[in-house]
Amino acid sequence: MNDTAVRVAGLEKHYPTFTLGPLDLTVPRGFVTGLVGANGSGKTTTLKSILGMVRPDAGRVEAPGRDRIGVVLDTPTYVREWRAREVGRALATFYPTWSAARFGKLLDEFGIPGQTKVSALSRGMGMKLQVAVALSHETDLLAFDEPTSGLDPLARSELMDLVADYMTDETHSVLFSTHITTDLDRIADYVVVLDKGRVAAAMPRDELIGSYRIVRGGADPLPDDLRPVALGLRSHQTGWDALLPADRATALGRTAVVEPPTLDDIVVRFAKGH
Numbered sequence: 001m002n003d004t005a006v007r008v009a010g011l012e013k014h015y016p017t018f019t020l021g022p023l024d025l026t027v028p029r030g031f032v033t034g035l036v037g038a039n040g041s042g043k044t045t046t047l048k049s050i051l052g053m054v055r056p057d058a059g060r061v062e063a064p065g066r067d068r069i070g071v072v073l074d075t076p077t078y079v080r081e082w083r084a085r086e087v088g089r090a091l092a093t094f095y096p097t098w099s100a101a102r103f104g105k106l107l108d109e110f111g112i113p114g115q116t117k118v119s120a121l122s123r124g125m126g127m128k129l130q131v132a133v134a135l136s137h138e139t140d141l142l143a144f145d146e147p148t149s150g151l152d153p154l155a156r157s158e159l160m161d162l163v164a165d166y167m168t169d170e171t172h173s174v175l176f177s178t179h180i181t182t183d184l185d186r187i188a189d190y191v192v193v194l195d196k197g198r199v200a201a202a203m204p205r206d207e208l209i210g211s212y213r214i215v216r217g218g219a220d221p222l223p224d225d226l227r228p229v230a231l232g233l234r235s236h237q238t239g240w241d242a243l244l245p246a247d248r249a250t251a252l253g254r255t256a257v258v259e260p261p262t263l264d265d266i267v268v269r270f271a272k273g274h
């Protein structure tokens, strides 16, 4: 069986004020891949290119067919006048494997009244309605664009449970774009960091975190030979701090505090650059 769920090669999209790519990335089958990056780094454009909702200017995307992908975008694209249960009826015709029974059960579980109009749903409810649709047909891939941004902590945790449940089938894969990187602490096996439209890092999450250290120095400045590899260097009254490659940070162990970074540290410092 092919071990890659999505393969993107040489993808480019040019907007007047932004260029995505050229971008190469893979989403391994059987794993959860997190796509992270600062606002405007190109996460949505990448995801929509994979879904065929944005037409790339160059490059190639290999992904499951649209009927085999469960999609959750940050805003639902359903007709605003539809009632929740009509969304199910309307979409059933697009998905050969649609289960009306499962959709009804998920609406109940999520507390979405079937007669509520799409336009009347809160942001969190709109998100849940999309999740119900995504889980009501057979899929190879769930593609989420910032799915937790409108959800309260309980709903976020429930969504993570659903993702974990989905992943018990080892042929399933998830691509999850988010700027709430703590979501990924729980579920992501792989992380792709986007920075200004390019892939800044792509590797297993633990390896990424293990490759860097946050270093906090005091009165002694950062040695000159480390400046070119320091990311997001900040100077303040009592000293400085920066993200450094782990193998270069250990040398500073006596004169600075060296700690493992969070994913947030990595995204923020990558965005600030050298």
Ligand SMILES: Nc1ncnc2c1ncn2[C@@H]1O[C@H](COP(=O)(O)OP(=O)(O)OP(=O)(O)O)[C@@H](O)[C@H]1O
Residues within 6 Å of the ligand: 015, 016, 017, 018, 037, 038, 039, 040, 041, 042, 043, 044, 045, 046, 179
């Ligand atoms: N249809 C469009 N026309 C022109 N510019 C666009 C279009 N779509 C996106 N952009 C620009 O491309 C850049 C990247 O946007 P994108 O939504 O992909 O980033 P993002 O990482 O998802 O950001 P956020 O976290 O804020 O959602 C932004 O500067 C945006 O203004």
